Amino acid sequence: MHCFPFTLIFLSTLFIFFTFPITLAQQPYIGLATNACPRRGNSNSIRGYTCNGGSANHTCQAYLTFRTQPIYNSVYTISTLLSSDARHLAETMSVSQNTTFETNKLVIVPVQCSCAGEYYQANTSYAFQNTDTPFSIANNTFEGLTTCQALMHENHNPGHLYLGRELTVPLRCACPTKNQTEKGIKYLLSYLVNWGDSVSVISEKFGVSCNNTLEANSLSLTKAKIYPFTTLLVPLHDKPSNSQTILQSQPSSTSSSPPPSSSTHQSSNKTWLYVVVGGVFALIVLTAVIFCIHYHKGRKKDDSLSQLTVSESFENxxxxxxxxxxxxxxxxxxxxxxxxxxxxxxxxxxxxxxxxxxxxxxxxxxxxxxxxxxxxxxxxxxxxxxxxxxxxxxxxxxxxxxxxxxxxxxxxxxxxxxYAANGPLSEWIFFGKFLSWTQRIQIALDVAIGLDYLHSFTSPPHIHKDLKSSNILLDSDFRAKIANLSLARSVKGVDEDDQFLATRNIVGTRGYMAPEYLENGLVSTKLDVYAFGVLMLEILTGKEVAAILAEDNNKNLSGVLSAVLGEERLKEFMDPSLQSNYPFELAMFVFEIIVGCIEKDPASRPSMQEIVPTLSRTMNSSLSWEMSVNISG
CATH class of the missing domain: 3.30.200.20 (Phosphorylase Kinase; domain 1)
Structure with missing residues (x-):
């Protein structure tokens, strides 16, 4: 018996049964899961917004937002990057086609959005560069307008990337549903959420109903939290304009609540219907998937241990x-x-x-x-x-x-x-000395850059193997320097995605050592990534990892963090010396990075090359937040 043909027939039947409700449903906001690559979140929505306009060949005019970067800062470069018509972009922004914008300017970009299989997308192309990864292309070059998963799904053999390879990039866009069209909604705009944004602030910026925005993203009054570097669909009755991109007074770091709804009862009834129908569908699909997994489980092999390169443990x-x-x-x-x-x-x-x-x-x-x-x-x-x-x-x-x-x-x-004038980081985070939010993020970024240098730019590449707070030194400006390379070793000839070195000499610091190293002596750059995740956790909480585990009676760090993210216990988890003086959304985003770093499967952890640009964006947003607080204070 073969599982997958059965599943295909089974799911096809379900698709026919559920086609009508789907044409009425809105798009789910899946938040930070879009930043994964690919480690968590099995939602298909990570790859794009579902085609729910009622026609398989549905095409519409849609809009994206894009914040200018030093390379992409003009009508020409932005329209080329996003495959938008330069004349239409210039008209939308009320500028000439040869205009160059200031850095970090919010630009509204018109695109043609079409159904491609299951998902809406506006396709563009991008030539792979030497320093690129799918993660950096999705989250830095395209700022979250696509996802790592979407890139890998759209391009054949995504593991084989080389200089100049032309990649298809599916941009996140969507067309109005039948319900939205009946309400007079003509366009959907994929808005890149920034720090301090909330559903109500974004809705007000574009002059639309907060309730319509909530509904368009399957959010509710009680579940309206959004995060930086993700997309939110804004339903528009009219074409957007440049006036809506002008920065207004900066909002506070805590997202404001959306206004009460005059049609809450009606919306909740529809939401209840969609939730029940979707829940039944998800349950049935899950049952089929579990059946397949169990059927094939015995046939799967763990290739991780078969690709070891055995090395001497006591070289030199x-x-x-x-x-x-x-x-x-x-x-x-x-x-x-x-x-x-x-x-x-x-x-x-x-x-x-x-x-x-x-x-x-x-x-x-x-x-x-x-x-x-x-x-x-x-x-x-x-x-x-x-x-x-x-x-x-x-x-x-x-x-x-x-x-x-x-x-x-x-x-x-x-x-x-x-000489590092301010001594080890451990003295600052564990013993009552104060570091601001921005200082902590700068320190984390400095360490990430240093590790990336060791992993990617030394010849041969090296791993530290004993990264911890006492081995991070701070200079007079609180800039971080990685110290104590006594346990460091080269990883020459090792492809971090496929191979490991092996050792019987397990050395390091408990709590910082990755599971595959402790259990099997496997060595790769992902050891440092795991330790970096633990280090960031200590930087944000002001507690040693052993104390964190002891408080939660949990031997698994991932379990502790899942509880924090799932139950929104973030505020009580953060270092109390910060006294809530930090941007909540960015803190949640950093915790997501930490969760990725401490994944049990080393292949699921991001590389330092991927982490650096992500933390760099976080640092820039933190500086903007700090400036706004100082001005308002």
């Missing part, structure tokens, strides 16, 4: 032992590193630290010193430091701590680093 450790046996190897090693780092005499180390006096001790075996008039941090250590020195020799990045010199004396190494 012999070098340290040999150094202790004789001066030949030591002299050769020091001579080699002298080409890149200054080699200090032990007397210089003593002078810099007042003879290694306890008054110069920062913490552990790290001393504060002065070299050539500059403050430095001097780390005293023994054993093999060759790997860390070799890695730092290849690194030149502002978000990775800089090694400036070394010294060796009687079996002890002294590593001289740049």
């Amino acid at each position: 450790q012999q070098l340290g032992k040999e150094m202790k046996k004789g001066d030949g190897k030591l002299s050769e090693f020091i001579h080699g590193i002298a080409q890149s780092f200054k080699v200090y005499s032990f007397e210089e180390i003593q002078r810099a630290t007042n003879n290694l006096n306890s008054s110069s001790l920062i913490k552990g075996s790290v001393y504060r010193g002065v070299m050539n008039g500059d403050l430095v941090a001097i780390k005293k250590t023994e054993g093999d430091v060759s790997k860390e020195i070799q890695i730092l020799n290849k690194v030149n990045h502002s978000n990775v701590i800089r090694l400036s010199g070394v010294s060796f004396n009687e079996g002890q190494w002294y590593l001289v680093y740049e």
